[in-house]
Amino acid sequence: MSEQIKVAVSGATGRMGREVVKMVLQDSSLKLVAAVSGKEGGDAGTAVGEQPCGVMIRSDLELALVETKPDVLVDFTTPQLSVRHTQLSIEHGVRPVIGTTGFKPEDVEALDKLCREKGIGGLIAPNFSIGAILMMKFAAQASKYLPHVEIIEYHGDQKLDAPSGTSVKTAEMIASVREELKQGNPNEEETLEGARGAYYNGFRIHSVRLPGVFAQQEVIFGGHGQTLKIRHDSYDRAGYMPGVNVAIKKVMEVDHLVYGFEHFLD
Structure with missing residues (x-):
């Protein structure tokens, strides 16, 4: 314009x-x-x-x-x-x-x-970081080939919502290309409630809230004899x-x- x-x-x-x-x-x-x-x-x-x-x-x-x-x-x-x-x-x-x-x-x-x-x-937009958007896109692409996945997101202890909007958006993008697959041992039992994180379409999202942390997220994929980690770190607004x-x-x-x-x- x-x-x-x-x-x-x-x-x-x-x-x-x-x-x-x-x-x-x-x-x-x-x-x-x-x-x-x-x-x-x-x-x-x-x-x-x-x-x-x-x-x-x-x-x-x-x-x-x-x-x-x-x-x-x-x-x-x-x-x-x-x-x-x-x-x-x-x-x-x-x-x-x-x-x-x-x-x-x-x-x-x-x-x-x-x-x-x-x-x-x-x-x-849950996230305006171009690097974070690429992380989401790469994670969705990887989930087609490595469907066993979990998300860990880290923010400061003053953040009001959990899980973060970025992690939810990442989960939505993964779910759009990956059929629901319930992971872990079918007889798994949480001896402490919430130990396995939030459930989304068969996989888990874990929210870390600590002072001194700004904003990071990693998406971890597991396969036979290998893992893949896609991580994005923000250091400044x-x-x-x-x-x-x-x-x-x-x-x-x-x-x-x-x-x-x-x-x-x-």
Whole structure:
């Protein structure tokens, strides 16, 4: 597009939201028009260590959408807030780009219907890291040949949902190409509840939550006399921003809700 894309950021003072604000301010093809946070007040640029940008942080998302008329809303908040934020965004004709996890399948279905009624695009993406997307794609491909698989995901102890959205999305991609296969000994018994992790389509997802951990995931495949491990490690939130940048621009080209950033990669 020749004109700047007008962007609103919800969760603008959070750890991911701050990186989004920085990225938008540094891209001349984007224009920050609204920054929304529970911590109201102050210039959004100053709040993230950039030059003042004239956009004041406000707490009322709906009012910000009405008054600033953005093209896109980027939301990194909480599972409790994000479904409502996405709905508000679509209702006001603003394309949502959602990085918050915790959406249920019925939420995605209802929001897609709303997008189609409004004739606008949207994106819900459990992960915007290009490396993580490649990890998911490679894992799905490997599961065709090595169907015995388990997922271990690692996050900091402040993460609210378990398993992570990335691990669930990975499991969905594996399940789409792999027939359900219940793994382990058929007489297996957990002597401590949860020892084998969460059950998904015959395999297991294990969630580790520890201080000092950022975000990692490994997908482990077992075969006769061999194992394969596909692992992705994130070290900094800035690593997600190239993906968010692509998503903001690509979402202008679709007319429905897309689930998964991998669909925006050529």
